[in-house]
Amino acid sequence: QVQLQESGPGLVRPSETLSLTCTVSGYSISGGFYWGWIRQPPGKGLEWIGSAYHTGTTYYNPSLKSRVTISADTSKNQFSLKLDSATAADTAIYYCARDRGYSYSLNFWSQGTLVTVSS
Amino acid sequence: QSALTQPASVSGSPGQSITISCTAYSSDFGDYNYVSWYQQHPDKAPKLIIYDVAQRPSGVSNRFSGSKSGNTASLTISGLQSDDEADYYCNSYTTRSTYVFGTGTKVSVL
Numbered sequence: 001q002v003q004l005q006e007s008g009p010g011l012v013r014p015s016e017t018l019s020l021t022c023t024v025s026g027y028s029i030s031g032g033f034y035w036g037w038i039r040q041p042p043g044k045g046l047e048w049i050g051s052a053y054h055t056g057t058t059y060y061n062p063s064l065k066s067r068v069t070i071s072a073d074t075s076k077n078q079f080s081l082k083l084d085s086a087t088a089a090d091t092a093i094y095y096c097a098r099d100r101g102y103s104y105s106l107n108f109w110s111q112g113t114l115v116t117v118s119s
Numbered sequence: 120q121s122a123l124t125q126p127a128s129v130s131g132s133p134g135q136s137i138t139i140s141c142t143a144y145s146s147d148f149g150d151y152n153y154v155s156w157y158q159q160h161p162d163k164a165p166k167l168i169i170y171d172v173a174q175r176p177s178g179v180s181n182r183f184s185g186s187k188s189g190n191t192a193s194l195t196i197s198g199l200q201s202d203d204e205a206d207y208y209c210n211s212y213t214t215r216s217t218y219v220f221g222t223g224t225k226v227s228v229l
Contacts, residue, residue, distance in 0.1 A: 036218075038165075038220075045208065045220060045221075045222055045223040046157070046159075046165065046208050046210075046220040046223070047220065048210075048217065048218040048219065048220060051218075059216045059217055060217070061217060062215075062217065095164055095165070102155075102167065102170040102171070102174065102176055103153060103155075103170050103171045103174070104153040104155070104170075104171075104212035104218075105153075105155035105167055105170035105171075105210070106155070106157075106165075106167060106210075106218075107167045107170070107176060109164040109165055109166070110164065111164055112164050
């Protein structure tokens with residue numbers, strides 16, 4: 001069974017870089033599929049951030065593209081998210097997920113981690 | 120990105136059927152054939168319940184069904200149960216190889 005677990009700071013200072021890592025177990029990320037990040041501000045809806053393939057191909061939400069980098073580390077079976085110049089609007093629960101397991105959909109999700117941007 | 124519009128809330132009594140709509144107001148979604156639906160219980164991660172408009176992943180109850188007409192996709196929950204009380208989000212893959220989530224619908228079981 002595929003399992004995903006995020007890790008990273010729960011508090012980020014404004015203007016700094018928000019960094020999270022997703023560790024995958026039960027499947028090798030170099031075996032295929034895209035790997036993505038989704039976020040959800042407290043009490044609000046879901047927002048897709050972007051996805052990456054292990055070869056380095058990436059796709060990003062146009063509204064975040066200038067600040068986002070998603071990359072994969074096949075040696076550690078992990079993929080990561082970096083969001084530059086964080087503001088309070090980036091405060092959210094961040095999920096990682098396997099992309100395109102069933103066609104164009106997200107079929108395995110992590111439990112989510114709250115990241116707060118505050119001084 | 121353009122949002123997919125859903126009703127804010129839908130309610131029904133146990134045993135009834137309810138339908139949640141998801142309307143695309145942009146050509147970004149092409150033929151709108153890559154619509155998926157997610158169920159999210161409070162403080163839990165979303166769970167995929169429908170993909171490719173009408174396909175169910177293994178293990179998902181057949182009480183959940185999806186359909187599409189023109190630029191509106193729909194999720195129907197039949198035989199409504201208390202555990203169906205949750206938030207539901209539609210999602211679509213776009214012609215620019217990105218995803219867009221719907222605005223979300225809160226389902227209440229009366």
